[in-house]
Amino acid sequence: MYEIENVLRDYAWGSTTAIAALLGRPESGRPEAELWIGAHPDSPSTARVPGDGATTALDALISSDPGHYLGADSVARFGPRLPFLAKILAAAQPLSLQVHPSLEQARAGFARENAEGVPAGAPNRNYRDDNHKPEMILALTPFEALCGFRPVAETREILAHVAAACGSSEAGVPALVGELQDDLRASDEGQGLRKAFERLITGGRSVAEDTALVVAALLSEAALAPHEAELKTVISLNEKYPGDPGVLISLLLNRVSLAPGEAVYLPAGNVHAYLHGLGVEVMASSDNVLRGGLTPKFVDVPELLRTVDFQPVAVPMLAAERTALDQEVFRPPFEEFQLQRIELAPGAAPVPLAQSGAAVVIVVAGEIYLDSPKGDLQLSRGGSAFLPAAEAPVNVHPVAGCTEQALAFAVTTGL
Numbered sequence: 001m002y003e004i005e006n007v008l009r010d011y012a013w014g015s016t017t018a019i020a021a022l023l024g025r026p027e028s029g030r031p032e033a034e035l036w037i038g039a040h041p042d043s044p045s046t047a048r049v050p051g052d053g054a055t056t057a058l059d060a061l062i063s064s065d066p067g068h069y070l071g072a073d074s075v076a077r078f079g080p081r082l083p084f085l086a087k088i089l090a091a092a093q094p095l096s097l098q099v100h101p102s103l104e105q106a107r108a109g110f111a112r113e114n115a116e117g118v119p120a121g122a123p124n125r126n127y128r129d130d131n132h133k134p135e136m137i138l139a140l141t142p143f144e145a146l147c148g149f150r151p152v153a154e155t156r157e158i159l160a161h162v163a164a165a166c167g168s169s170e171a172g173v174p175a176l177v178g179e180l181q182d183d184l185r186a187s188d189e190g191q192g193l194r195k196a197f198e199r200l201i202t203g204g205r206s207v208a209e210d211t212a213l214v215v216a217a218l219l220s221e222a223a224l225a226p227h228e229a230e231l232k233t234v235i236s237l238n239e240k241y242p243g244d245p246g247v248l249i250s251l252l253l254n255r256v257s258l259a260p261g262e263a264v265y266l267p268a269g270n271v272h273a274y275l276h277g278l279g280v281e282v283m284a285s286s287d288n289v290l291r292g293g294l295t296p297k298f299v300d301v302p303e304l305l306r307t308v309d310f311q312p313v314a315v316p317m318l319a320a321e322r323t324a325l326d327q328e329v330f331r332p333p334f335e336e337f338q339l340q341r342i343e344l345a346p347g348a349a350p351v352p353l354a355q356s357g358a359a360v361v362i363v364v365a366g367e368i369y370l371d372s373p374k375g376d377l378q379l380s381r382g383g384s385a386f387l388p389a390a391e392a393p394v395n396v397h398p399v400a401g402c403t404e405q406a407l408a409f410a411v412t413t414g415l
């Protein structure tokens, strides 16, 4: 097994303190948005070769012998690359409203943009690779998010509340609010949501002006209950992105507050935005994002509309399965990954690591000792490892003499 060093991404929305505090490492002085744990070619982890101290990029290491590192089943199903990417994500500010493509859309889109000669990294490039990006997030702190279209009946109640607030303001009810209410009277909820979303995302200046009127009315509205979370989200998103279509699109989406330990999963087509909090995020190894607002970056409206799933959904909460020795495994309905939460009291019995193919591990509290027939490795808080498929089965032990409760997360395939 290999100790690995992971790459910090410094996106502007990142917390400057949360990841450093979690992992017990010095702050960089810059936003620390995401720590990437995996082999995505844009920011692969670096593996230390046991014995000689040499280092190698994890994607290169895996390519040198995919059967050994990933296992035959994983290679047969996902090809000769690590199928998942794990991240520690720390949002101090909202991320862009976004949606991820299906596998078919990603393959077609990546090939099309290559054929058109859109350079990698160009601002108008949608597809950075040919993979889909289903994802999940497990909250480590209270975690706020927007996630999927809410069933329309409740959204209509919220819009009625907005209309009432505007009605008692000097400017009256903006035309946009009435149009959105009309859109959502459609008998087909998905069609109604498509119309409302399209109106907001393509509406340009009048959307910006009417959004300002809505926010002004909400700011002078005394009673935001019973839709306080939703309406406060509109106000705070507008502070950061005044007039952005995403401000009112947020009203169409489930507003989710996760307690630490709770998780949601996000299939292709689910419109979502992480607003605030620290979590463990796991996804198929891809960086394919179509943005839909709350961003100064490029928004490809036609491609976005082809990708969004407009069917309303309940919040896609992901319950943990309890395994032997009271450990939790989160298995979303995706084959690429599952997440195990490993908690070990001092002196506790060893826990079998849930492993199917390769695995990565990160320790966020205490110390653990990884032990397999082929090797072993001790990791302390902030430490991380790559476990080749060929080295399974691995047991996770508390470290003798360590008086602190150990907490670690392990990601492997869902096969």
Ligand SMILES: [Zn+2]
Residues within 6 Å of the ligand: 098, 100, 135, 272
């Ligand atoms: Zn996402």
